[in-house]
Amino acid sequence: MARITKRSEDYSRWYTDVIMQAQLADYAPVKGCMVIRPNGYAIWEKIQRVLDGMFKATGHENAYFPLFIPESFMKKEAEHVEGFAPECAVVTHGGGKKLEEPLYVRPTSETIIWAMYKDWIQSYRDLPLLINQWANVVRWEMRTRLFLRTTEFLWQEGHTAPEAEAEEEARKILEIYRTFAEEYMAMPVIPGYKTEKEKFAGAVRTYTIEAMMQDRRALQAGTSHNLGQNFAKAFDVTYQDENGEQQYVWATSWGVSTRLIGALIMTHSDDQGLVLPPKLAPLQVVVVPIWRGDEEMERLKQAARELTKGWDEAVTFKIDDRENYRPGWKFNEWETRGVPIRVELGPRDLENNQAVLVRRDTGEKITVSQEGILEEIKKLLDDIQRSLFERARKYRDDHTFVVDDYEEFKKKIEEPGGFFKIHWCGSRECEDRLQEETKATIRCIPFDQEPEEGKCLLCGKPSHGRVVAAKAY
C-alpha cells in the first residue's frame, strides 16, 4: 500500500491520499466528478440518517422534485439566475431532437419547487409547508476537489414556506446544522450570517456555520437562507390570510452536502490517514485476533467470537480474522480507514483474561479485563468523540486572532493563517479590497458578536463589533 503524504509536506496531496487510501472516493472518468466508494458512502448514509431524523423531528417531510428545470423558471428570479447561470449544465437535445426550451440540470431547486408551491398554497391553512429533498445537483465548477467541490454532488435541500416571517425557520435549521456539526462531526463551528457580498443569490439573508480546517482555512459547512418573499413574488405564490387578504408567501431554503465528508477528513485526520468521530464511523470497533499456528488460530478466532457476544446492539464492530494478512498489516489498514477503536486479542491476553484497546485518535493502548469490556468500549467511544471535538476546538482557538492593524493582518493571514476577528465598517468597498489584497474573505458576522467600538481595519471608519475573516475553501 502506498504511503500518505505528510500534512506538513503537501496538505492538498495529503487530503487526496487520505481519501484514496481509505477508499472513500475515486476520480471518475468524467472531469470534475467522483465516485463515492462504499467506505465513503457509508459515512454519507450515517450523516443522512442523523440529519433526516432531526428534520423530521422539527416537522419536515421528504419529497422529490425533477432533475431538470425549464430555462424560463431559472430566469424568473433575477438575482438567482445571475448567480447560478454561469455554472449550470444545460440540456439542449433530447430524443434526438433539439428541445424547444432548454432544460437546466438543477444547481439547486428553488425555482422548480416554487413553481409547484404556487399550486399547493392558497390559504394560510396550507402553511407551513416544510419540505426537504435528498438529491444530486450539478454546478459546473472551474476547479474541483474530492468532496469539497465536485461538478455533481449529493446534498439535502430544504425548501419551506413558514406560516409567517421566515426568520425563525431559517435560524432553527442553522441551529440543527450547528448541533450536528459539533455533536456528531465533533467539528466546532462559528454560526453567524453572511455579508451582502457572500449571501445566496436571491436571499434576503444567509446564515452559515464556518469551520476551520487543519490548514487553517475556513470551510462553509452549511447554509440556511431567509428568502423573504423574493421567490414567492417571482413565482406569484400568494395565500389568503385569516383576514381574507392576499399575501406573498415567506420562504427559506437550506442545505448541507457531501462536502461535510471533506470537512470531517480535514478536521480530524492525521498523517496515518482517516480519523472518524465514533458517532459517524460506519465501523466503530475492529477486533483483531492474533495467533501462532493453526491450533492457536482456531482458539483465538473462537475467543474473539465469544468476546464480542452481545455487542451488536451497542456498537458496530467487525472481527478481522483474515488469515492472509498479519496483525501488523491489519493494524495499519484499519488505522488508514479511521476506525475509532481496535481491540487486540492474542494468546497472552487469553491467559490473563484481558484484551488491549487501541484508540485511533491518540494511539494509546489500554489493557482491560474481558469482563465489562463492552462498557469500557462504550466509555472510550464517548471519550474519543469528546476529545476529538476538544482537540479541534483548541486548534481553532489557537489560530484565531484579534487584529486591529492591517499590516499585521496581511502578515498573519499568510503565516500562520487562521480566523481573524477584525473590525469592519460594513461597506462593500472595504470587503472587496480585503479580498483583492489578501485573498481573505469575511466568513461571517457571528451571532455571539460582542458590541465593541472600533475602527474598520481597512478604512478606519467606525465599527461596532468584530467579524470573522479568513481564507476559505
Added chain:
RNA sequence: CGGGGCGUAGCGCAGCCCGGUUAGCGCGCCUGCUUUGGGAGCAGGAGGUCCCGAGUUCGAAUCUCGGCGCCCCGACCA
C-alpha cells in the same frame, strides 16, 4: 481561462536527451511451503493497444507535428 506537472502492467515509477535484443523495477495479484503481538520470507507464475493520430526512418516508448485526458497552483463557487 492563465501557469506548472504528468500520461509506460491494478498502483507507484525507471527507460526517452543520444532511435536498434524478448520494454524493466518496486508494491499488489495467483500457486505452494514456512510465517502471524506494528505493513512477513522463500520459490514459481500471470499480467502491456508504452494516452490517441499522423509523420520521419530499414526500424519509434524514444525524434517531429497535431489532438485528447488527468493532477497541482491562481481567477468563480456548497
